[in-house]
Amino acid sequence: MEQRRKERLDRGVKVRSDGLYALMSWRELSYLTLPRLVLILGIIVLPFVMPNMYWQRVISIVCIYALLALSFDFLAHFLGLVSLGGAFLIGVGGYISAILNTTFGLSPFVTIPIATIVGAAVCTLLLFPCLPLRGVYFAIVTLMYPLALKRVIEALDLFGGTNGILGVDSFPNSWVEQYFVIAMVLLFLFGTRRLVNTDLGLVFRAVKDNDQAVKASGMSITYYKAIAVFIASGMGCLGGACIVHIFMWSGISLFALDFSIIPIAATVIGGGGTLVGPVLGAFILVPISELLREFGTLRIVFYSLALMAFIVFRSEGIMVYGERKYHQFERWVKV
Amino acid sequence: MSEDQPILQVKEVTKAFGGILALNRISFDVHEGDVLGIIGPNGSGKTTVVNCITGFIKMSSGKVYFRGKDISGKPPHKIADMGVTRTFQIMRPYYSLPAYKNLVIPLFSPRAKRTGGWRGGGKLGDRNTVGIDILEEIGFERDSYVPYKTASTLPTGYLKRLELARCLALKPEVILCDEVFSGLSMSEIASMVPLIERLQMDGITVVMIEHRLRELFRVANRVLVMNFGEKLIEGTPDEVMANEKVKEAYFGSEDVEEVMTHA
Structure with a gap:
């Protein structure tokens, strides 16, 4: 019997568009820029094509999940720190922004940057003792953080206790709100993509690959982990600060487990380690969950089925699959 | 700092893993520009010495000095940062x-x-x-x-x-090589030896753990023999080869010459 085998080859245009040579023709240039343009324009156009206020609000929420997914992917695939503490970041950023807004009367555009940086610093400080942990242990400890903080706020009746902080200012209007979060997602997406390709990003990847060798190279792994956790926490806290201003309320529901779990699901669907994948994953997952709302409690069943289908049939993730199809062609050859 | 101060001083280093004494009061000096070979049967604590010096494991007791400065107990990245x-x-x-x-x-x-x-x-x-x-x-x-x-x-x-x-x-300033020759073919080892000699010419002090004795004795000017976590003897390659205790512990009952030719 004749035996055949599938062969994968890089497209000529991929090879040609590596490096400076890409600038020599429009075809190569568009090969590089088109996917990025489609992504950027697609996200920018989204608020216009949404039918009503409800779906416009969904976009803002999707973007916040996208930020969280980005932060998860960055930590998990470039540092080897699997963090289940998305809700923790959202909560810290949200509370800081809400407190600044209600007690000092600062505008959202002042509170959000402050909450991002101060929140990131607070999260890094609180997570600092867990940085030597790896793998499952880091995941479990970070999962505990939002739960613990929630109980502390409840029990000590801090920051309005179970009622939360009411009367937080909203964004001037829904357009500003949506384009602000969209801009933030794009900024952090391309920012982290650039970061992981610098020498500092290389050190991050080295910490994941082999932390003993990094120690032997005269570098403190805790220091580099702390830098990365600061960046990732910044993204999460930014999301939290935005959410508080979108819902005009800050409360213990900011520590909901959704903020920890959905980003991970988005990363699995989108393709880990690509950074774009998790963002796309959030843009697929969260709307699906909204669409399924009319099924009531059955929603979870459909949702899990969709997730399972993705994991079984496309376990590598959409983005990894898409990149492969874009860069390579396949053909059958005789053996 | 005097001229003849050793670049690396290991003093009474002891390491116990639970009840097992992996290192028992090991002391030795390494002088600048030396190539010190550490040999010993499997499990005699050679790698543990390197781990203790470079801070990858904490020693139970004892001190390590680098250029007269106490580096024992420092984290590995700090020690690497010192050279x-x-x-x-x-x-x-x-x-x-x-x-x-x-x-x-x-x-x-x-x-x-x-x-x-x-x-x-x-x-x-x-x-x-x-x-x-x-x-x-x-x-x-x-x-x-x-x-x-x-x-x-x-x-x-x-x-x-x-x-x-x-x-x-x-x-x-100091490189501690943990078995750089192991797992290599004869020709690969032959091309690695000049590399070690070059490091020495560059003024880098080298401490080598090695099982390949013939190549080690070519580059090393001092050799330390370990057995069961204890220092057996330290000296020039010739002194070590001639020593009866080494023959007993390391080479067993076999003739040294025979082992050397088969190494």
Whole structure:
């Protein structure tokens, strides 16, 4: 019997568009820029094509999940720190922004940057003792953080206790709100993509690959982990600060487990380690969950089925699959 | 600081893993420019000595001095930053990165920024270029594709060199080599020996753990024999070879000459 085998080859245009040579023709240039343009324009156009206020609000929420997914992917695939503490970041950023807004009367555009940086610093400080942990242990400890903080706020009746902080200012209007979060997602997406390709990003990847060798190279792994956790926490806290201003309320529901779990699901669907994948994953997952709302409690069943289908049939993730199809062609050859 | 002060002093270092005494009051000095070989049967504590000196494990008691400064109990990255570097017996490259990118990481360290890499005069250029330069000097052919290959695809011989290259990127003063010859073919070892001799000519102090005695005795000017976590004897290669205790402990009842020819 004749035996055949599938062969994968890089497209000529991929090879040609590596490096400076890409600038020599429009075809190569568009090969590089088109996917990025489609992504950027697609996200920018989204608020216009949404039918009503409800779906416009969904976009803002999707973007916040996208930020969280980005932060998860960055930590998990470039540092080897699997963090289940998305809700923790959202909560810290949200509370800081809400407190600044209600007690000092600062505008959202002042509170959000402050909450991002101060929140990131607070999260890094609180997570600092867990940085030597790896793998499952880091995941479990970070999962505990939002739960613990929630109980502390409840029990000590801090920051309005179970009622939360009411009367937080909203964004001037829904357009500003949506384009602000969209801009933030794009900024952090391309920012982290650039970061992981610098020498500092290389050190991050080295910490994941082999932390003993990094120690032997005269570098403190805790220091580099702390830098990365600061960046990732910044993204999460930014999301939290935005959410508080979108819902005009800050409360213990900011520590909901959704903020920890959905980003991970988005990363699995989108393709880990690509950074774009998790963002796309959030843009697929969260709307699906909204669409399924009319099924009531059955929603979870459909949702899990969709997730399972993705994991079984496309376990590598959409983005990894898409990149492969874009860069390579396949053909059958005789053996 | 006097001229003849040892660059590395190990004093009464003891390490116990639970009830097992892996190192029992080991003391030795390494002088600047020396190549010290550490030999001993399997499980005699050779790697544990290196781990204790470089801070990868905490010693139970004892002191290690580098240029008269107490480095015992310091974290490994601080010790590496001072110039006491090590290779690992089981190679630890960054498998997902190309070989030359493996060197960008040590070149990113504070020490490399101060010293500028192996040959650097304090100023570090483009890290990729410096990395490829170091790889070339250590035996990766520049014009071939080897420096650009992902570390996971490289054979053992290149990975062992990559281990050394990582140390060299820090412009070290002491290199502790944990079995750089093990797992290599005869011809690969033959090409590694001049490399060690070159390090010595560069003024780098080398401590080598080795099982390949013939090659070790060619490069080492002092040899330390360990057995069951204790120092058996220290001396020149000739003294060690002639010693009866060494013959008993290390070579068993066999004739030394015979072992040497089969090594």
